[in-house]
Amino acid sequence: KKQFAPHLYKPFSTTVYRAMLTTEMSEAEVSALRANKERLAIDLHESCKWGFGIRWGEGSTDTGMQRLALSEEDKSVRDWFIQTMKDLKCQITIDEMGNIFAVRPGRRTDVPATFIGSHLDTQPTGGRYDGILGVLSGVEAIKRMDELGLETEGGVGVVNWTNEEGARFPISMIASGVWAEFIPLSQAHELKEVPTVASLPTASSAPDTMKSALEKIGYLGSVPCSYKTTPMAAHFEVHIEQGPHLVSAGQRVGVVTAVQAYRWFRLNVIGRDTHTGTTAFEHRADALYAFAQMMVRAREVAASKGCLASVGIIEAKPGSVNTVPGTVSFSLDIRGPESALVVEVENQLRSDFDAIAAAEGAGIGKPCRVEWTLDFDSPAVKFHEDCIDCVQESAHAVVADEPVADTKSLVRTIMSGAGHDSVFTSKRVPTSMIFVPCKDGLSHHPEEFCSADDCATGASVILQAVVRYDRKRFT
Amino acid sequence: KKQFAPHLYKPFSTTVYRAMLTTEMSEAEVSALRANKERLAIDLHESCKWGFGIRWGEGSTDTGMQRLALSEEDKSVRDWFIQTMKDLKCQITIDEMGNIFAVRPGRRTDVPATFIGSHLDTQPTGGRYDGILGVLSGVEAIKRMDELGLETEGGVGVVNWTNEEGARFPISMIASGVWAEFIPLSQAHELKEVPTVASLPTASSAPDTMKSALEKIGYLGSVPCSYKTTPMAAHFEVHIEQGPHLVSAGQRVGVVTAVQAYRWFRLNVIGRDTHTGTTAFEHRADALYAFAQMMVRAREVAASKGCLASVGIIEAKPGSVNTVPGTVSFSLDIRGPESALVVEVENQLRSDFDAIAAAEGAGIGKPCRVEWTLDFDSPAVKFHEDCIDCVQESAHAVVADEPVADTKSLVRTIMSGAGHDSVFTSKRVPTSMIFVPCKDGLSHHPEEFCSADDCATGASVILQAVVRYDRKRFT
Numbered sequence: 001k002k003q004f005a006p007h008l009y010k011p012f013s014t015t016v017y018r019a020m021l022t023t024e025m026s027e028a029e030v031s032a033l034r035a036n037k038e039r040l041a042i043d044l045h046e047s048c049k050w051g052f053g054i055r056w057g058e059g060s061t062d063t064g065m066q067r068l069a070l071s072e073e074d075k076s077v078r079d080w081f082i083q084t085m086k087d088l089k090c091q092i093t094i095d096e097m098g099n100i101f102a103v104r105p106g107r108r109t110d111v112p113a114t115f116i117g118s119h120l121d122t123q124p125t126g127g128r129y130d131g132i133l134g135v136l137s138g139v140e141a142i143k144r145m146d147e148l149g150l151e152t153e154g155g156v157g158v159v160n161w162t163n164e165e166g167a168r169f170p171i172s173m174i175a176s177g178v179w180a181e182f183i184p185l186s187q188a189h190e191l192k193e194v195p196t197v198a199s200l201p202t203a204s205s206a207p208d209t210m211k212s213a214l215e216k217i218g219y220l221g222s223v224p225c226s227y228k229t230t231p232m233a234a235h236f237e238v239h240i241e242q243g244p245h246l247v248s249a250g251q252r253v254g255v256v257t258a259v260q261a262y263r264w265f266r267l268n269v270i271g272r273d274t275h276t277g278t279t280a281f282e283h284r285a286d287a288l289y290a291f292a293q294m295m296v297r298a299r300e301v302a303a304s305k306g307c308l309a310s311v312g313i314i315e316a317k318p319g320s321v322n323t324v325p326g327t328v329s330f331s332l333d334i335r336g337p338e339s340a341l342v343v344e345v346e347n348q349l350r351s352d353f354d355a356i357a358a359a360e361g362a363g364i365g366k367p368c369r370v371e372w373t374l375d376f377d378s379p380a381v382k383f384h385e386d387c388i389d390c391v392q393e394s395a396h397a398v399v400a401d402e403p404v405a406d407t408k409s410l411v412r413t414i415m416s417g418a419g420h421d422s423v424f425t426s427k428r429v430p431t432s433m434i435f436v437p438c439k440d441g442l443s444h445h446p447e448e449f450c451s452a453d454d455c456a457t458g459a460s461v462i463l464q465a466v467v468r469y470d471r472k473r474f475t
Numbered sequence: 476k477k478q479f480a481p482h483l484y485k486p487f488s489t490t491v492y493r494a495m496l497t498t499e500m501s502e503a504e505v506s507a508l509r510a511n512k513e514r515l516a517i518d519l520h521e522s523c524k525w526g527f528g529i530r531w532g533e534g535s536t537d538t539g540m541q542r543l544a545l546s547e548e549d550k551s552v553r554d555w556f557i558q559t560m561k562d563l564k565c566q567i568t569i570d571e572m573g574n575i576f577a578v579r580p581g582r583r584t585d586v587p588a589t590f591i592g593s594h595l596d597t598q599p600t601g602g603r604y605d606g607i608l609g610v611l612s613g614v615e616a617i618k619r620m621d622e623l624g625l626e627t628e629g630g631v632g633v634v635n636w637t638n639e640e641g642a643r644f645p646i647s648m649i650a651s652g653v654w655a656e657f658i659p660l661s662q663a664h665e666l667k668e669v670p671t672v673a674s675l676p677t678a679s680s681a682p683d684t685m686k687s688a689l690e691k692i693g694y695l696g697s698v699p700c701s702y703k704t705t706p707m708a709a710h711f712e713v714h715i716e717q718g719p720h721l722v723s724a725g726q727r728v729g730v731v732t733a734v735q736a737y738r739w740f741r742l743n744v745i746g747r748d749t750h751t752g753t754t755a756f757e758h759r760a761d762a763l764y765a766f767a768q769m770m771v772r773a774r775e776v777a778a779s780k781g782c783l784a785s786v787g788i789i790e791a792k793p794g795s796v797n798t799v800p801g802t803v804s805f806s807l808d809i810r811g812p813e814s815a816l817v818v819e820v821e822n823q824l825r826s827d828f829d830a831i832a833a834a835e836g837a838g839i840g841k842p843c844r845v846e847w848t849l850d851f852d853s854p855a856v857k858f859h860e861d862c863i864d865c866v867q868e869s870a871h872a873v874v875a876d877e878p879v880a881d882t883k884s885l886v887r888t889i890m891s892g893a894g895h896d897s898v899f900t901s902k903r904v905p906t907s908m909i910f911v912p913c914k915d916g917l918s919h920h921p922e923e924f925c926s927a928d929d930c931a932t933g934a935s936v937i938l939q940a941v942v943r944y945d946r947k948r949f950t
């Protein structure tokens with residue numbers, strides 16, 4: 001068995017010489033694997049050239065991102081990603097949902113690759129790390145493996161999932177959902193974009209469906225979107241926490257063991273348009289006033305059950321200063337640590353909203369009514385022990401660099417508040433995730449920030465995790 | 476002095492023979508004046524050919540109206556109005572705000588005409604009577620005067636005021652406001668259209684200003700918009716009540732003595748965009764949640780002072796299901812019977828909204844803040860005794876036809892909840908209004924309805940009122 005001596009190996013990107021088989025590495029050699037912090041930072045911000053968002057500081061990278069799924073900016077970064085992976089001699093697959101799979105082959109070609117995945121799309125007022133860090137950590141892992149001349153038994157892939165955010169097309173993780181065969185392809189293809197996303201250059205033309213948007217940017221692949229057609233051995237994902245736990249405890253890595261449950265609804269409140277100046281309160285069926293009470297109530301009920309309830313989109317019609325809105329549509333996002341709790345909040349709100357609607361307009365005998373549509377249901381998820389173990393071991397190995405006595409305390413297990421494509425991959429293949437801290441726990445905001453150190457920590461952990469998983473599979 | 480014998484006189488529309496001088500009519504002759512109900516109904520629905528809104532019944536006229544100010548539909552009805560008035564040998568003036576004045580000359584050319592005015596624009600989900608009845612009652616009055624061969628001392632005019640609704644350009648009565656020199660022409664010309672008015676075919680192009688919209692439809696007149704350039708002797712307006720008082724009491728005519736005060740504001744709540752799934756309530760500065768509490772509070776405060784407070788327009792950004800909105804803009808319309816009460820509500824809400832904003836986000840030390848802009852201030856108005864008297868006498872004369880013992884009880888004095896162009900004319904010339912009942916007191920709704928009888932009552936009253944006013948002026 002060869003010694004682990006990285007300087008002996010020529011980079012894979014220039015030759016195809018691979019000198020170190022992962023299954024033959026010592027535990028110490030695996031634990032010594034690190035991402036290249038500088039290169040990762042350069043690549044990450046390079047990939048943010050497309051879709052600059054709101055500027056919040058003077059520095060060249062002090063902007064947020066506004067790269068809605070399947071926009072022109074998303075097309076550009078996809079093109080860049082594919083070219084980057086082709087340069088690294090990866091094999092590219094694009095499926096019917098525009099998911100891009102780039103595989104660095106292993107020694108064995110009869111087994112699926114272990115994947116590192118996340119997404120390059122962002123919120124309308126998003127940042128530079130949510131999703132982007134995950135994909136770029138994958139790119140860095142491949143570059144580092146090439147550089148070190150590592151050879152895996154199974155291949156190692158990087159996947160960019162389409163529309164993870166659910167910001168433009170209002171079902172999050174929809175493309176991994178189709179891949180996992182939990183969401184029908186037709187439903188996904190027909191899904192319409194949200195008209196209110198402030199930044200969209202929609203306007204005159206009819207709203208795009210996912211399919212038409214995929215076609216427009218040339219990313220409607222021909223390969224079926226399915227875990228059967230594009231199988232994976234496992235799926236790992238590094239992500240900023242998007243919450244305050246790591247950062248406030250000064251911890252460096254979260255070993256994600258679970259993801260909380262959530263449901264997304266679209267609600268319509270139907271009342272009656274009427275004059276604001278001549279209609280006494282008791283003669284109104286004011287759909288917006290009903291909404292206001294509903295939103296206040298939603299927070300109350302959710303809080304009482306340790307859950308969250310949020311409204312992100314609202315539209316009131318007809319939208320005139322002196323007409324009481326007769327129709328209001330809004331999104332409702334309910335989350336909780338357990339699926340049953342989310343359903344409890346939902347049921348309570350269904351009855352409370354009915355009561356609120358019934359009271360508004362009762363005086364005229366034409367009360368408001370409320371309609372619910374469940375757009376998306378993501379039950380709570382527990383990740384796979386094997387993957388969690390790989391992440392845990394890797395995390396402890398990476399934080400061992402830190403100049404503190406008890407480096408173990410820098411790592412914790414954590415539940416994800418946000419959904420991720422790992423939720424859907426976990427339904428078909430062993431999966432887990434790695435969290436790194438972000439400033440103030442802030443995400444879905446232009447000022448979202450993760451230091452180059454923390455980014456590199458995440459990339460180092462995932463690099464080790466895929467190597468460890470490969471070793472687990474083949475030894 | 477001649478006997479009042481209408482059948483003796485040839486219609487003015489075919490000859491210019493006028494046989495009866497209003498100043499020479501007996502009181503009984505004036506009291507006998509009536510509009511032609513059938514013709515009024517035909518003309519009114521004819522004028523609704525442009526800008527059909529939402530259909531609510533089977534009948535040919537069972538639709539609402541959607542004729543936003545200075546839209547293509549508004550242009551068409553303006554063209555029709557001008558042609559109609561030219562056919563009646565009226566003199567047409569179009570001013571810089573697109574107001575259209577049509578004058579039937581009197582015997583004397585050295586004095587201004589007495590005007591009947593209202594508006595042909597509608598809400599996005601408006602009805603067939605609000606404003607339209609007022610202008611068409613004017614048309615009918617002229618037709619009837621011609622038919623009867625009436626000759627007035629001063630002229631009688633009909634005016635169509637631009638953008639009374641404030642639905643497309645969010646300052647109501649803006650064009651009479653410019654005419655009265657209470658609103659600067661430049662402010663009005665630069666006023667931008669509301670982007671959220673559901674039905675507007677705005678979209679791709681930049682929002683129109685009033686000036687560009689006037690230019691587009693060819694109604695940017697060259698005559699200065701001012702009571703000095705286009706003077707009036709008085710202004711009368713017939714309108715549906717838009718509220719429930721007349722209809723619920725079974726009364727036929729409201730003699731409008733006053734208009735309640737109102738103020739229109741635009742508010743911005745600025746919080747912080749953040750992730751809905753990972754951000755605990757105490758870490759949020761949720762601008763929409765703050766808004767919801769504000770709207771609930773606004774009704775509470777307004778109700779406690781006998782006032783109204785309403786939100787018609789709301790926009791939350793960035794508008795993504797899983798981003799807590801960091802910015803919310805909304806309109807606030809506060810009304811009350813006295814200007815001071817409106818200011819009281821405003822002041823209370825300014826402090827309450829500050830408190831709500833300060834609490835939301837307090838946990839992260841970056842609370843929401845709220846900004847107010849006063850867009851429009853319409854203090855309470857009292858109409859002119861002379862005009863009120865003319866309306867009162869005319870109303871009693873017209874309802875005398877009704878088959879009830881106490882016809883006096885069919886008429887009441889009333890305060891207007893809505894603003895009308897008469898508010899601004901009253902600042903420069905004697906003014907008053909006539910209300911007729913509408914179904915369920917409903918307005919700013921496609922099903923807004925006023926029976927042909929009630930329409931005719933309004934038109935008969937205004938016909939008599941202008942004759943009476945002419946007599947008051949010149950005898």
Ligand SMILES: NC(=O)NCCC(=O)O
Nearest residue numbers: 164165172418419752797
């Ligand atoms: N990570 C992330 O922001 N995903 C979007 C899906 C969600 O709303 O949780």
Ligand SMILES: NC(=O)NCCC(=O)O
Nearest residue numbers: 277322639640647893894
């Ligand atoms: N009459 C009417 O609806 N006018 C619009 C101005 C207002 O809002 O009161």
